Amino acid sequence: MSKFADQVRQGAYFSESRGHDTLLEIRSPLTARPVPPRVPEGPQVVQAFISQHRSFFILLAVLMAQLVLLSVQVTRDRNVPLAKVWAVSTFAPVERGLRSATDGISGAWTAIRDLGHAQQNERELNARIAADEAEIRELSAKASENDRLRSLLDFKARAGYSTVAAEVIGSSPGENSNAILIDKGADAGLKADFPVVTADGVAGKIVAVYGHSAQVLLITDPAAGAGALLEQSRVQGVLKGGGRGLCRLDYVMNDNAVSPGDKVVTSGLDRVFPKGLPIGTVVEAKDGNIYKNVIVKPAVALNQLEAVLVVVSKGSAPEEPQARH
């Protein structure tokens, strides 16, 4: 027995290794004979291959899962609402807080700067003049804000629509970001497809509504569209987002006269935007095969939006829904 044990210790009866598992074949000294090297079998080869390229297969699995997710959304022609609702509901209060904090810091900074200027002026001239100047600056800032809000209010009164005022608190990620997040949602009675406007004209429409916020697709997004007509000639077309801050006016025949500078307004035929709202101005019009290629610059400075109005009812303005803050 001791001789057998010695032989085992010396490795005479170890046949082969497979992966991490060492196979040990122990035979009686009487029957022991050299074991021929075993060729790895099919499943073992596959297993070893997968194990060797584990990271690549994980990447493949992650990509496949997301492609399936994408195909489900594309075939159903809508996004996954639940995940977006969770994400936006989580982040919107943070965005709102950040906006408030930024405004606060900006106000404090302005005050500090004004104070610094006032002290400097006090040394140079006198305290009274500096204080007056600071006051004038503050008043003119307030006046500017008042002008902006007044123009919104004027528009609101003129339009005869029932509207809800909202503040822009975020934008959609990505370099082709053509969507914004506003601080009013289902709590203010907003619903998908409600038009979003400013005193200058059409900004976009609501595409997703959350509890206390909503996502607005701007008219420059390629997925956005609106019924439109040229204000002077009354030629109709379909306005689509062209990206890069511009829009296209499609389906305008080559025979129709269109020239740069022509105003484009909503036609109301899309049943989303009320008729007659300014959309923009034609900046380029060229003949195409059948239809003209018309490029429109939006009337609203979409990259500088701060406050907007959401049209909640296109009839004569009744009671405005009360927004909960």
Next chain:
Amino acid sequence: MAAPAERPINVYRVHPLTLWIAALLALVLQPFLPVVLPAAHLLDLPLLVVIYFSIMRRSKVFGTIFGAALGLAEDALSHGFLGMFGIANALVGYFGAWGSIQFDLEQFLGRLALTSALVLFHTLVMSGLRHVLVASPPPLELLDLVSIVLLNSALAMILFQALDRFRRPA
């Protein structure tokens, strides 16, 4: 840039809290910055965070999963389909980790080159996905592409320097 067999490879780790804070900050600031600074829409903070942590950890599995998770979160905050940023960021995470093993990223130029390549790759993947999924996607202009790569790479070099303070050898 030496071959992998010719040089020792340093692997770093950060406290999980640093990783979470960096990821959350990127997600929060990404939609907010363009509101106060319109030019910031060209920046992609979650992408830069994915690039940094995948090249720091040098793990393709980590890079893939971290990239996919952060990308999906970015998708959930965007108006696009869920999965577009997920796919692009997973690929960036994978190739970022791969590149970190292949090239010496302790040097500024190596890091800048890989980051620029990954930002370019990400933009092209996103543009490709948009062409497949969106009916009339916006054209990708050369000037935009160059601006995106330059701006993000420049910000990345500052951001990576700041994040390097929180890493320690594994």
